[in-house]
Amino acid sequence: MAKQLYYEDVDEGGDIPPLVKHPTPRQLVMWAGASGDYHEIHYNKEFALSRGLPDIIVHGQLACCFLGQLITDWIGEEGVLKKLSCSYRGMNFPGEDLICQGKVTGKYVEDGGHYIECNIWAGNPQGEKTVLGTAVVMLPARGQGQ
Amino acid sequence: MAEDLLVSGELKSKIGVELISGEYEIEKGMIQRFVQAVDDPNPLWQDIAPPLFVVVLGFSEFDKQMAKLMGARLHGGTEFEYFKPVRPGDVITASRKIADVREREGKKLGKMAFVTFEITYKNQNGELVAKCRQTAIGYKPHEEKNG
Numbered sequence: 001m002a003k004q005l006y007y008e009d010v011d012e013g014g015d016i017p018p019l020v021k022h023p024t025p026r027q028l029v030m031w032a033g034a035s036g037d038y039h040e041i042h043y044n045k046e047f048a049l050s051r052g053l054p055d056i057i058v059h060g061q062l063a064c065c066f067l068g069q070l071i072t073d074w075i076g077e078e079g080v081l082k083k084l085s086c087s088y089r090g091m092n093f094p095g096e097d098l099i100c101q102g103k104v105t106g107k108y109v110e111d112g113g114h115y116i117e118c119n120i121w122a123g124n125p126q127g128e129k130t131v132l133g134t135a136v137v138m139l140p141a142r143g144q145g146q
Numbered sequence: 147m148a149e150d151l152l153v154s155g156e157l158k159s160k161i162g163v164e165l166i167s168g169e170y171e172i173e174k175g176m177i178q179r180f181v182q183a184v185d186d187p188n189p190l191w192q193d194i195a196p197p198l199f200v201v202v203l204g205f206s207e208f209d210k211q212m213a214k215l216m217g218a219r220l221h222g223g224t225e226f227e228y229f230k231p232v233r234p235g236d237v238i239t240a241s242r243k244i245a246d247v248r249e250r251e252g253k254k255l256g257k258m259a260f261v262t263f264e265i266t267y268k269n270q271n272g273e274l275v276a277k278c279r280q281t282a283i284g285y286k287p288h289e290e291k292n293g
Contacts, residue, residue, distance in 0.1 A: 021185070027183065027185065030179075030182060030183040031183040031184075033179065033183070034176075034179040034180045034182070034183035034202060035180075035183070035201075035202040035205050036202060036204075036205040036206030036207075036209070037205055037206070037209065038206065060221045060224075061201060061202075061221065061224065062183070062184065064198065064201075064224050064226075065184045065186075065196075065198050065201075066184065068184075068196060068197060068198040069184060069186045069188070069196070072186075072188060072190070072196060072197070073188065077190060080228070081197045081228055082227070082228055083225075083226065083227050083228070084197070084198070084225075084226045084228075085223065085224065085225040085226065086223055086224045086225075087222065087223040088220075088221055088222060088223060
């Protein structure tokens with residue numbers, strides 16, 4: 001696991017280390033089972049085609065959880081994810097890389113808590129952003145030894 | 147039925163309506179299935195659930211409720227707020243209500259309804275662990291226009 005990230009380590013405009021996911025049809029089936037989302041557009045190609053889609057598509061909510069992983073990987077054990085939002089704008093397909101990225105948009109201290117705000121997004125290999133979102137995390141500060 | 151609701155604007159009258167709530171006993175295996183499906187090997191998820199784990203609790207029944215209300219729909223967005231960790235052994239109650247309904251004319255899909263559901267998750271001690279707003283976009287498939 002990555003080393004602990006501290007509030008002082010983060011600069012406005014800085015990038016979150018990207019997370020590249022490789023969703024497969026098998027993963028979408030596992031997600032269907034874990035999440036209870038059994039919409040056939042996510043695992044039955046014939047059905048997806050009949051709905052005018054070019055292939056089965058990655059669940060939006062799974063992409064949202066990938067963005068959650070992007071954040072929890074970055075903030076380390078002592079960081080806390082406070083808020084995360086996702087807006088589903090496009091489709092991701094299994095067999096294609098799904099690239100999760102983010103950028104720090106602000107940092108502030110409130111009631112003794114050290115907070116970071118970020119824009120986050122998921123994209124396809126063509127560089128199109130398919131999920132847009134934001135996140136707020138709380139980080140430990142140096143010299144705050146507990 | 148759902149399409150009629152969309153046409154008449156009657157969905158708007160459903161704002162504030164409470165949907166069926168559910169109670170879920172959290173087992174280690176549920177968390178492991180979630181973590182394996184996301185393919186998130188973070189060792190932290192041995193003893194606590196990843197923050198977004200709660201969104202899957204009762205999703206299939208919630209989805210049925212949405213189907214009944216809205217008919218054909220797309221997932222528009224998820225807004226998630228996290229307050230407290232969830233651990234194996236917790237009992238989580240998810241309460242769902244309709245928080246907002248907006249109607250809009252879409253270029254491709256014709257008349258659409260943006261319905262936002264608010265879901266509150268509390269643990270066995272009555273503590274708020276998370277809140278989630280899910281927006282579903284209802285549309286009438288038969289009026290789908292090309293281009």
